[in-house]
Amino acid sequence: xxxxxxxxxxxxCNRGRVEGEAREAGDPVWCRSCQRRIRVALTKIDELCTWxxxxxxxxxxxTGGDGRGGGARRGGSPDLSPAIDLVDQVYGELRLIExxxxxIQGLSGSGRHGFGxxxxxxxxxxxxxxxxxxxxxxxxxxxxPLGRILSYQxxxxxxxxxxxARRDRPGRxxxxxxxxxxxxxxDDLIHCRFCPNVITExxxxxxxxxxxxxxxxxxxxxxxxxxxx
Ligand SMILES: [Zn+2]
Ligand SMILES: [Zn+2]
Numbered sequence: 001x002x003x004x005x006x007x008x009x010x011x012x013c014n015r016g017r018v019e020g021e022a023r024e025a026g027d028p029v030w031c032r033s034c035q036r037r038i039r040v041a042l043t044k045i046d047e048l049c050t051w052x053x054x055x056x057x058x059x060x061x062x063t064g065g066d067g068r069g070g071g072a073r074r075g076g077s078p079d080l081s082p083a084i085d086l087v088d089q090v091y092g093e094l095r096l097i098e099x100x101x102x103x104i105q106g107l108s109g110s111g112r113h114g115f116g117x118x119x120x121x122x123x124x125x126x127x128x129x130x131x132x133x134x135x136x137x138x139x140x141x142x143x144x145p146l147g148r149i150l151s152y153q154x155x156x157x158x159x160x161x162x163x164x165a166r167r168d169r170p171g172r173x174x175x176x177x178x179x180x181x182x183x184x185x186x187d188d189l190i191h192c193r194f195c196p197n198v199i200t201e202x203x204x205x206x207x208x209x210x211x212x213x214x215x216x217x218x219x220x221x222x223x224x225x226x227x228x229x
Contacts, residue, residue: 006025006026007025007026007028007029008024008025008026009023009024009025009026009027009029009030009034010029010030010034010143010147011024011026011030011031011033011034011037011038011147012034012037013031013033013034013198014196024196028138029137029138029139029140029143030137031196033196033197033198033199034198036189036198036199036200037150037187037189037198038133038137038146038149038150039130039133040187040188040200041149041150041152041153041187042126042129042130042133042149043130044153044156044187044188045094045149045152045153046122046123048153048156048157048160049087049090049091049119049122049156050119051160052080052086052087052156052160053084053087053119055083056080056083082159083156083160086152086155086156086159087156089152090152090156091117091122091125093145093148093149093152094122094125094126094129094149096145097129097136097142097145097149098125098128098129100141100142100145101129101136101142104139104141104142105132153187154186154187157187157188158186165184165185165186165188166184166186167183167184168180168182168183168224169182169183169184169190169204169208170182170220170221170226171204171208171209171220172208172220173192173194173197173208174197174199174203174207174208174211175192175195175197176192176194176195176197178192178195179219179220180220180223180224181193181195182204182208188201190203190204
């Protein structure tokens with residue numbers, strides 16, 4: 001077999017690495033952890049956009065506003081206009097990613113739908129991207145758009161979350177096997193402080209909590225003072 005030199009992952013796992021430090025390898029473009037980040041980001045974007053629209057509709061209904069956050073200002077409720085604008089911007093970006101991918105793959109254009117502006121249209125776009133994500137993540141031309149998905153998730157999250165989700169999580173990192181290194185970040189994913197590993201809640205339950213390593217979980221719960229939970 002020909003030995004292929006591994007190309008570093010283009011994702012956030014390699015951010016801030018200094019010269020000479022080992023870099024996470026791409027698989028083939030993004031590493032497994034970063035692929036997970038993107039997958040979750042897309043789902044979160046969908047949830048956050050739906051939440052923002054739901055809030056805006058609620059405020060509009062109560063105050064007779066125009067549904068774009070204008071009513072919210074009059075009612076003394078949080079101003080949602082920046083979030084609504086961002087939802088529009090994110091949707092536009094997702095549409096472009098779908099169109100780019102259709103072009104690269106030679107898929108027929110917008111025959112499926114005309115890219116309307118409803119929540120349903122956005123769901124179609126997100127559904128398309130989710131279905132093609134595995135191949136999109138293998139394509140180097142799609143690096144920048146996927147990077148923007150990651151940033152949009154963080155921006156939307158900051159705009160809609162009043163409380164940061166950050167907290168330490170007990171258990172052993174399934175990858176570097178260190179204890180007391182896992183913590184939840186603003187993206188609602190569980191990150192390792194020691195290695196670039198990023199896991200979802202489901203993976204945490206499966207690979208950390210349900211793993212026959214209860215001694216490590218108990219020990220780190222004790223150190224973190226989570227015994228009373
Ligand atoms: Zn990575
Ligand atoms: Zn780790």
